[in-house]
Amino acid sequence: MRLLVYSDDSNTRAEVMLALGKRPHPDLPAVQYVECATEPVVIATMDAGGIDLAILDGEAVPAGGMGICRQLKDEIFRCPPVLVLTGRLEDRWLATWSRAEAAVSHPIDPLELAEAVTQLLKPPADVATTG
Numbered sequence: 001m002r003l004l005v006y007s008d009d010s011n012t013r014a015e016v017m018l019a020l021g022k023r024p025h026p027d028l029p030a031v032q033y034v035e036c037a038t039e040p041v042v043i044a045t046m047d048a049g050g051i052d053l054a055i056l057d058g059e060a061v062p063a064g065g066m067g068i069c070r071q072l073k074d075e076i077f078r079c080p081p082v083l084v085l086t087g088r089l090e091d092r093w094l095a096t097w098s099r100a101e102a103a104v105s106h107p108i109d110p111l112e113l114a115e116a117v118t119q120l121l122k123p124p125a126d127v128a129t130t131g
Contacts, residue, residue: 001029001121002050006036006065007057012085012108013037016055019110025118039063046072046079053120054082058091059106066098073099081120083113 003020005013013035023030034051036042039062046054054072056065069082084100085108086092095103102116 001052002032002034003117004034004036004042004045004051004054006042006054006060006068007085008037008060008062009057010037012057012060015108016085016113019108019113020117024114025122028118028121039068042068043071046076051080053080053117055085055117056082056100057085058095058103059085059087066094066100069095069098069100083116083120 005016007013007016017033017035020031034045036045042054042056045051054069056069058065065084069084072079072082081101082099083102083104084095084098086095086103086105089105091105092103101120104113104116
């Protein structure tokens with residue numbers, strides 16, 4: 001499973017990868033991280049395909065993750081899910097504007113981040129039908 005992690009701050013990227021580890025949940029396969037520090041690299045990597053989830057830092061400069069998320073959702077057919085890291089809990093509404101499927105605020109809580117990532121990546125449970 002490939003996760004793109006975008007931030008202009010290498011410490012933020014490292015914090016995300018450390019929080020999630022090699023396997024954020026036992027039901028998920030091992031994770032391979034693709035680190036990106038600039039918007040053009042994010043766009044090129046996402047355009048190339050093969051990313052299962054993008055984690056974008058909404059506080060990155062000069063291009064914030066929320067604007068990048070909105071662009072990805074506009075431009076990529078069947079764009080993979082995106083999780084945006086917001087500066088404050090109150091900024092989650094902006095993540096909704098960007099069309100991100102999830103948001104986690106700084107400072108990063110490893111349990112909250114792992115839970116959000118798991119919800120986005122875990123296959124839906126089979127629905128039993130009765131006949």
